[in-house]
Amino acid sequence: MLRGFCIAAFLLMAMSAAPAANGLNVKIGYLGRADKTETISLIEMPAANDGVAGAELAIDDNNTTGKFLNQSFSLQQLLLKDEDDPAAAVQKLADNGISLIVTDLPAAMLLKAADAGRQRGVFFFNAGATDDRLRQEDCRANVIHTAPSRAMLADGLAQYLVWKHWTHWLLVVGSHAPDKLFADALRRSAKRFGAQIVQEREFKDTGGARRTDSGLVQIQSQIPLFTQSAPDYDVLVAADESQVFADYMPYRTSQPRPVAGSAGLEPTTWDPAFDQWGAIQLQSRFEKKFSRWMTALDMQAWMAVRMVGEAVSHVNSDDAKAILKYMEGPDFALAAFKGRKLTVRDWDLQLRQPILLADGRTVVSVSPQQGFLHQYSELDTLGIDRPETKCKLK
Amino acid sequence: MWLRFILGIALALLLGGQASAYRAYVANERSNTVSLIDTDTWKVVKTIKVGQRPRGIAYTKDQKYVLVACGDDDTIQMIDTGTNTVSDTLPSGPDPEFFTASPDGKFLYVANENDNTVTIIDIARRAQVGAVQVGVEPEGMAMSPDGKILINTSETTNMAHFIDPAKHEVVASVLVDQRPRFAAFTPDGSELWVSSEVGGTVSVIDPVKRVVKQKIEFAIAGMRQDPIQPVGINITSDGKLAFIALGPANHVAVVDVKTHKVIKYLLVGQRVWHMAFTPDGKYLLTANGVSNDVSVIDVAALKVVNTVQVGELPWGIAMSDH
Numbered sequence: 001m002l003r004g005f006c007i008a009a010f011l012l013m014a015m016s017a018a019p020a021a022n023g024l025n026v027k028i029g030y031l032g033r034a035d036k037t038e039t040i041s042l043i044e045m046p047a048a049n050d051g052v053a054g055a056e057l058a059i060d061d062n063n064t065t066g067k068f069l070n071q072s073f074s075l076q077q078l079l080l081k082d083e084d085d086p087a088a089a090v091q092k093l094a095d096n097g098i099s100l101i102v103t104d105l106p107a108a109m110l111l112k113a114a115d116a117g118r119q120r121g122v123f124f125f126n127a128g129a130t131d132d133r134l135r136q137e138d139c140r141a142n143v144i145h146t147a148p149s150r151a152m153l154a155d156g157l158a159q160y161l162v163w164k165h166w167t168h169w170l171l172v173v174g175s176h177a178p179d180k181l182f183a184d185a186l187r188r189s190a191k192r193f194g195a196q197i198v199q200e201r202e203f204k205d206t207g208g209a210r211r212t213d214s215g216l217v218q219i220q221s222q223i224p225l226f227t228q229s230a231p232d233y234d235v236l237v238a239a240d241e242s243q244v245f246a247d248y249m250p251y252r253t254s255q256p257r258p259v260a261g262s263a264g265l266e267p268t269t270w271d272p273a274f275d276q277w278g279a280i281q282l283q284s285r286f287e288k289k290f291s292r293w294m295t296a297l298d299m300q301a302w303m304a305v306r307m308v309g310e311a312v313s314h315v316n317s318d319d320a321k322a323i324l325k326y327m328e329g330p331d332f333a334l335a336a337f338k339g340r341k342l343t344v345r346d347w348d349l350q351l352r353q354p355i356l357l358a359d360g361r362t363v364v365s366v367s368p369q370q371g372f373l374h375q376y377s378e379l380d381t382l383g384i385d386r387p388e389t390k391c392k393l394k
Numbered sequence: 395m396w397l398r399f400i401l402g403i404a405l406a407l408l409l410g411g412q413a414s415a416y417r418a419y420v421a422n423e424r425s426n427t428v429s430l431i432d433t434d435t436w437k438v439v440k441t442i443k444v445g446q447r448p449r450g451i452a453y454t455k456d457q458k459y460v461l462v463a464c465g466d467d468d469t470i471q472m473i474d475t476g477t478n479t480v481s482d483t484l485p486s487g488p489d490p491e492f493f494t495a496s497p498d499g500k501f502l503y504v505a506n507e508n509d510n511t512v513t514i515i516d517i518a519r520r521a522q523v524g525a526v527q528v529g530v531e532p533e534g535m536a537m538s539p540d541g542k543i544l545i546n547t548s549e550t551t552n553m554a555h556f557i558d559p560a561k562h563e564v565v566a567s568v569l570v571d572q573r574p575r576f577a578a579f580t581p582d583g584s585e586l587w588v589s590s591e592v593g594g595t596v597s598v599i600d601p602v603k604r605v606v607k608q609k610i611e612f613a614i615a616g617m618r619q620d621p622i623q624p625v626g627i628n629i630t631s632d633g634k635l636a637f638i639a640l641g642p643a644n645h646v647a648v649v650d651v652k653t654h655k656v657i658k659y660l661l662v663g664q665r666v667w668h669m670a671f672t673p674d675g676k677y678l679l680t681a682n683g684v685s686n687d688v689s690v691i692d693v694a695a696l697k698v699v700n701t702v703q704v705g706e707l708p709w710g711i712a713m714s715d716h
Contacts, residue, residue, distance in 0.1 A: 061530045064510055065551035068529065068567035278549065278573075281531050284489075284508050306550075313552070313569060335550065335572040335592040339642070340620045378620065 023070035026062075026318045028305060029093040029101035030055050031086065031113060033128075034079040040210055040247040046295070051104045051127060052077050053290045054298030055305045057282075060289070062309030071312055075305070080105065087116030094120040099320035102304040104128030104297060107138070114140045123320045125304035128297060131181065135348040135384055139391035144327065144349045146303040150185035152383035153267040156355025156367035157237075157260055158189035159381070163369045166234035166258070167195045170227070172249070175204045176242040179262075183239040186261065193372075198231040203245045210243075223252035230255070237261040264359065267367075270299035271358035276366075279337040303336050303351065310334055338366075345380070348391040352379040416672050418679050419460045419473070419712040420688055421448040422705025428462060429704035430478060431679070433672055436690060436700045440478055444471050450492035451712040454517065455499020460712050463490035463504065470504065470515075475714075485522050487513035492710075494535040494544070496559065503544055503559070505532040512546050514562060524562040528555045534588065536577035543601065547574035547588055554588045554597075556604060566604045570597040576668075578627040578636075580651060589624035589638065596624050596638060598654060612640060612647055614659050626668040626710075630675060630693065637678055637691070639666040646680060646689075648696055658696050662689035668710035681708035 036046040047053070055075055062073040076098060078089050086109045093101060094117065101117065102125045103110055111134070114124050118140075126134060126145045134140075135149050148156075161167070169190060173183040183200075190197050203226065209215075227236065227249075236253055238261040240246035246263035258264060272283065272293035282302075286294040294302075310333075311326045312318065326332055328349070333341035338354045345352055355367045368378040380386070415434035419442075422429060426448060430440040445464030453460055453475075460473040461484065468488050474481040486493075489508040495501065501523070502515040512532055514524040529551025536545040537559070544557040547570070554577060556566040571593020578587050579601070586599040596610040612622045623641035629651060630636075636649040642665050648658040663682025671678050671693070678691040681704075688708060690700035 061550055064530045065548075065553070068551070068553060068555070068564065278531065281489075281507055281549075288508075310552070310572075333572050333593060335552070340623075341572055341592045341594070378618070 023066075023072060024312070024316065024318055026071065026073045026100070026308065026312055027096065027098045028055070028059070028073060028075050028308060029096075029098040030075055030077040030301070031089055031093075031101055031103045031105055032077065032079050033104055033106075034081045034084075037243060038210060039243045040245075042211070046297070047290075047292055049290065050295055051297040051301045053286070053292075054294065054300070054302035055102055055127075057286055057289060057298075058302040058305030058309065061306060062312075065309060065313060069313055069316070071316070073305070073309060073312075080109065086110070086113035089113065090116045090120070090122060094122055099123065100308055100323065101125070102127050102301055104301065107131040107134055110134065110143070111138060111140070114143050118142055121320060123324050125307070127300035127304050132185065132384065135350050136390040139348050139393060141349075141393040142324075144304075144307070144324070144344060144351065146300045146307070146351045148269055148353060148355060149350060149383050150182050151188060152350075152353075152355060154182070154185035154189040155192065155382045157265070157267040157357060158186070158193045158195055159367045159369040159372050160265075160357050160365050161235060161237075161260065162193045162195055163371070168233045169195055169197050169235055169237045170230050170233040170257075171197045171200045172227075172236060172238045172240075172245070173200060173202050174240040174242050174244050174246075175202060176244070178241040179239045179244075182241050182262070186237055186239055198233045201226070201230075203240070205242065205244045219248050220252060223248055224254045227252075228254035233257065235260055236264075238263050265357050265364060266359075267355045268296045268358055269353060269356065270294060270296040271356055271363055273358065273361060274337075274356060274363045276363070277337050277339040282337055299336075303334060303342070306336070307334055307351075340379075343377075345386075347386050347389045347393075348384065349393065350383060352377060352382075354379065355382055416674075416714060417475075418670065418672075418688070419451055419462075420679075420681055420704045420708050421451040421462050421710050421712075422686075422707055423447055423449055423683070423709040424707035425705035427705045428460070428473065429708070431688065431702055431704070433677065436702050438702065438704060441705065442473060442478055442480070444473070444480060445469060449709045450490065451710045452493065452495070453712050453714050455495060455715075457714055461493070461502070462712075463493060465489045465491055465507065470502070482520065484515050484517065484520055486515065487511060487522065487525070492533055492535050494537050496537060497539070497541040501559070503535055503537070503546075505535050505546060507531050507533060510548070512544075512557065514559075526557055526562050526564060528557075528564060529553050529567070534575055534577040536579055536586070538579050538586075538601065539581065539583040545577040545579075545586060545588075547577050549573045549575065552590075552593075554586065554599060556601075568597075568599055568604055568606060570599075570606065571595045571609070575625045576627050578629055580629055581631055581633040585651075587627050587629070587636065589627055591623045591625055591641060594619060594622050594624065596627065596649075608654055610638075610649060610654050610656070612638075612643075612656060612659075614640075614643060614645055617643060626666070626680075628669045628671060628678060630671070635693070637669060639669055639680060641665055641667065642684075644682075646678075646691065660691060660696065660698055662691070662698055663687045663701065667708070670711035670713040672713060673715055679711050679713070681711050683707045683709060
């Protein structure tokens with residue numbers, strides 16, 4: 001036993017750049033957004049630490065594990081405004097010896113950060129951007145995605161709606177670019193799983209405040225007008241990532257119809273009401289530490305930092321290349337309270353994961369749905385599969 | 395074998411068919427009850443109301459109580475086996491999930507899932523006497539047959555922790571696959587088996603060298619690997635066969651302990667979780683969480699011979715020693 005320990009300690013010394021006497025310290029960076037999006041619902045307004053809180057909890061979890069392996073983990077956070085230069089932020093973190101960075105940045109900023117980090121040997125975990133282009137034509141060999149893609153979210157929702165035989169959709173699309181991208185994903189999913197979009201309508205953002213004293217009266221009469229005279233449909237599917245109208249749809253449509261997409265039944269990676277597969281334990285840990293509920297962004301950041309912890313416990317090194325190689329290899333698996341192991345797609349570095357369907361109070365279902373089969377993994381029925389990929393990792 | 399059978403019949407006749415009846419206590423996680431099954435009739439003879447989210451369940455050594463960990467009530471309740479009512483509680487610490495006892499039955503070692511802690515309780519004094527810090531989400535608990543090493547598995551840390559039960563200290567930790575749920579020693583103490591629910595394997599650990607010497611993998615014809623999630627492990631008292639509950643795969647794997655090879659898969663109820671042998675070793679009962687029933691496996695024939703409906707989400711089973 002003593003001899004085994006000595007050998008392990010020697011290996012640690014040999015493999016690590018950090019002084020072995022103090023063990024292995026793995027530094028992780030976090031690049032977040034300084035400006036948070038305003039939401040329609042007051043109870044969904046993101047907390048200032050949305051996302052990074054998940055990363056901090058995962059650091060705690062990694063350190064609890066690490067104390068048995070003489071490994072420790074730390075986090076350094078930088079918040080960027082829209083006009084800030086992500087490349088400079090990456091240089092700053094790299095100068096502090098950080099080569100693993102979790103990001104919650106818009107796609108364009110993430111790409112700038114990734115390309116700046118490449119020369120410094122920095123690897124990124126995209127916890128915030130759902131853009132499919134980051135997994136397709138704009139994929140990068142140094143970016144792993146713990147955030148689901150819009151295609152995965154739309155597929156998760158579509159499978160359930162088709163399973164319900166709610167195959168006739170009225171698609172309402174917002175007027176901003178992200179809304180249109182989500183609508184693209186929903187159209188693709190409808191086609192893949194055999195749903196029919198009976199009509200599309202655009203909901204124009206005409207500006208104005210989300211919170212006004214007489215707002216309810218106006219919305220109550222506006223939404224029935226907006227949704228009337230549609231061909232017969234089973235479900236209204238809203239694409240409104242910009243938080244302009246979707247939450248105003250439930251209970252206000254002209255016809256009595258359920259709402260899904262950006263309101264009503266929403267596809268997501270996490271929900272505060274989720275308690276299956278041990279999730280209750282993570283929810284309790286999170287609430288105890290931060291006195292608030294855990295969001296999908298918190299979960300996506302938690303998974304990124306836990307992926308690092310999981311890999312480091314096996315490779316026993318803080319070398320980013322070795323860590324990434326392990327994550328992309330056949331032995332890696334992450335347990336993340338989803339009832340099955342999560343692994344990395346080798347064609348676009350997207351984390352395979354189930355998609356929850358939540359109505360704001362409970363989790364209604366978890367996709368992939370039964371019966372949607374795949375020759376390799378049912379999780380690959382969600383999102384861009386290997387044969388369709390446009391990603392060339394470099 | 396035959397002698398035992400004849401003896402059994404004789405005894406059964408002598409005592410009017412009551413003698414071979416054992417009692418199985420099944421913790422129903424969702425309905426907050428314990429179902430009491432009579433193993434003669436395979437019927438639920440009583441449903442006992444207990445605290446919230448009952449999971450880990452076991453007899454005390456003196457057979458006077460069945461202990462049940464009520465996670466959401468932060469307590470372990472003591473069911474008096476004479477009256478079959480809850481008569482006392484143990485100070486388990488927060489969110490107790492699973493526990494094991496010292497070989498003399500005096501101490502109880504409890505995994506506190508939300509607190510990264512194993513709490514040590516003096517059962518007679520109903521008092522906490524120590525605590526050991528372990529990894530994230532401790533769950534599986536096992537004591538070596540000689541009582542010298544206590545094992546705890548931590549689900550998010552993915553380790554089996556070796557704890558000195560006298561010193562209340564972690565003395566070694568062994569990495570296993572993802573989400574280790576359960577630990578069991580072979581009866582001779584020569585091997586420690588740890589199931590990894592999400593990893594889909596059972597690690598066979600050499601408890602002296604404290605290294606994984608083999609991983610047992612499972613493959614069921616026509617089934618994808620994803621739902622094959624090993625949880626409960628029960629090894630026959632002669633140390634020959636291990637039964638491994640495969641969770642949502644709805645099967646129990648039968649493994650030859652010597653060769654570590656799977657020899658059969660038995661179809662049971664849905665989401666098979668923890669199991670218990672009848673004291674005579676003839677039957678193995680499995681708690682099937684999703685189908686809300688208990689499957690009865692004939693150990694000699696390796697066949698499922700009965701199914702008993704219990705409460706909602708049966709999690710674990712306690713069976714007396716005699």
